[in-house]
Amino acid sequence: DVILFNVNDTPTPTPTVTPTATPGPPPQHPFPQHVVYSPGSIKPNHRSQSQLDDDVRAFYDYWKSRYLVYAGTNDQGEPMYRVSYGDTNPDRTVSEGQGYGMVITAIMAGYDPQAQDYLDGLWRYARAHPSDVDPRLMGWQVPPDPNTGNDSAFDGDADMAYGLLLAHAQWGDGGAIDYMSEAQTLLAAIKESTIGPDSHLPELGDWVVDGDGDGYNQWTPRSSDFMLGHFRTWGRATGDEAFWDQVVAAVDSDIDGIQANYSPNTGLLPDFIVRESGTYNPQPAPPYFLEGEHDGDYDYNAGRDPWRLGTDALLNNDPTSFTQVQKMANWIVQSTNDNPANIKAGYTLDGVPTGDYFTSFFVSPFGVGVMTTPEHQTYLNNLYDLVYQRHEDYYEDSVTLLSLLVMTGNFWDPFDAPAVAPDDVTISLPATAPHLAWSHKTGNLSYQVWRSDAPYFDPGISGVLLDEVPAPGDAQMSYNDTTLPADATAYYQVRGVNRPGDASVSSNETGVFRFSLTPGAP
Structure with missing residues (x-):
């Protein structure tokens, strides 16, 4: 039930008399929150x-x-x-x-x-x-x-x-x-x-x-x-x-x-x-x-x-x-x-x-x-x-x-989406660099791409974080590893990252792939 309303004049607000506030626990997410929204989104930028x-x-x-x-x-x-x-x-x-x-x-x-x-x-x-x-x-x-x-x-x-x-x-x-x-x-x-x-x-x-x-x-x-x-x-x-x-x-x-x-x-x-x-x-x-x-x-x-x-x-x-x-x-x-x-x-x-x-x-x-x-x-x-x-x-x-x-960046989710590991990572070997591709998972804001010269590595303990790739609302994600030396063997893991900054388990821990790469191969 909606009433059409076209305003010309703004009435002066009248404060409402209410009972005294009851002391309670402090809020865990007090205003303002300044939420980080999805990559590729914008806010008004002409005001601080x-x-x-x-x-x-x-x-x-x-x-x-x-x-x-x-x-x-x-x-x-x-x-x-x-x-x-x-x-x-x-x-x-x-x-x-x-x-x-x-x-x-x-x-x-x-x-x-x-x-x-x-x-x-x-x-x-x-x-x-x-x-x-x-x-x-x-x-x-x-x-x-x-x-x-x-x-x-x-x-x-x-x-x-x-x-x-x-x-x-x-x-x-x-x-x-x-x-x-x-x-x-x-x-x-x-x-x-x-x-x-x-x-x-x-x-x-x-x-x-x-x-x-x-x-x-x-x-x-x-x-x-x-x-x-x-x-x-x-x-x-x-x-x-x-x-x-x-x-x-x-x-x-x-x-x-x-x-x-x-x-x-x-x-x-x-x-x-x-x-x-x-x-x-x-x-x-x-x-x-x-x-x-x-x-x-x-x-x-x-x-x-x-x-x-x-x-x-x-x-x-x-x-x-x-x-x-x-x-x-x-x-x-x-x-x-x-x-x-x-x-x-x-x-x-x-x-x-x-x-x-x-x-x-x-x-x-x-x-x-x-x-x-x-x-x-x-x-x-x-x-x-x-x-x-x-x-x-x-x-x-x-x-x-x-x-x-x-x-204004102040609307938040009480149960933020968990970070989700990609489950369909593929890899190809064009002449220039290894090319990784995977489908975006709803809730992830970015993806960490890790590399090691040893299989079954644990990101954060071993391996190198190559990049954190933002996910700007696209269905398909990709990454080119242009830093891998020629004729090197490499293993990769991709991790989703959510709004709180939590990283998912690694993609290869779900058995998606374990690859040895030789860049430049046909």
Whole structure:
């Protein structure tokens, strides 16, 4: 449920009176974090890192004063908080907002001394307003609409689960809330009640019938629920990577199908996706499928897609996500004549504007997308200047703040991907130098190439580190050893390196290869 909002005047924020902060453990990942994103990505470079951090602090202070509301106490007398729908309907709260709030407050810990109290209160409010279908999930709006029922929406619970995992990494589980236990319960509900058992796609909510019937079913997702980064994190956090990898693969298949067949020039995705008649091929939903005439267009749901897909590319260095979001980024730069002020409020999938006004909701997520295209540095800088001080209403401001956290290098993963050893390294002997090649593994940011004159060597103890090769979102990696003397025998090992700088086991320890080389041989 999205309200179109075009702002002209910015209201003055009114601070909310809240209970005194409860002392707790210091955050383990205090703001600012200055995360190292994937090689080949960019950030705004016309402002210093200190200025970028201050921009986030200022926007957060405004957001908190406008939308974070004390909501009394629960049955145990513990304080609750909710995210208000803003000027549009200040007494209304949606689960989406609770999820946004939990992610934001967890990341802002270290700047805001009350961050943990706010996050705990947001979660208590969610638990106090469960869905009637699966009570482990939150009802999507408070107060509920008696005409539509009290059930869940996928995105709110998804962000709340990510927020709980952030809280676990930030403060541990020894306080008033066992964050990991709560996250495990919530993720079990998401898996059981909102992931298609056959499609492996996120469903619109727990009210959707799992079958293949007419209308809303397991094959009719909302593209803004394609939270690939969340899915990977959940797999690592729960140890259920096999399941969540299936979800990633199903989502990638839908994105690739839409981009190939319906938006080859723009890369844009529709708000809602259905199946072609008689097939399982994805296609844009018809008008008025669920919300309105633009349900098959890039509108007020899909406008979040460059932020979601871009965040996965930046944090997990996944080549598929890079390719998908770069299509969107390159198109928006070209279609706006290198001027982000020309971004409009919605488009058909072939790039025709459907709205004739500017709003930060559509602009800010494209900023995250453009971070994957280094050739558009000036465009990113100009886009950033358009949004970092602009305030509209709840939806626009929340998405902008989350996008700013990414654009400034302050959005992080509570369960960073492990370093993964290449498993398909090949070697060839052209006339000039030994040539090593291997497939990139999602999560690795770079690869160490080691060499020794003895087999079964242990990098770091023996052998020589030839180079650490960055992995700029490409599917295929390679390295030429131009330093090996003629007629020398050499053995090689390749190790993946992840964001924390951890190195994987070596490729030849998995039995991939052990080679003796004679450079210059035919």
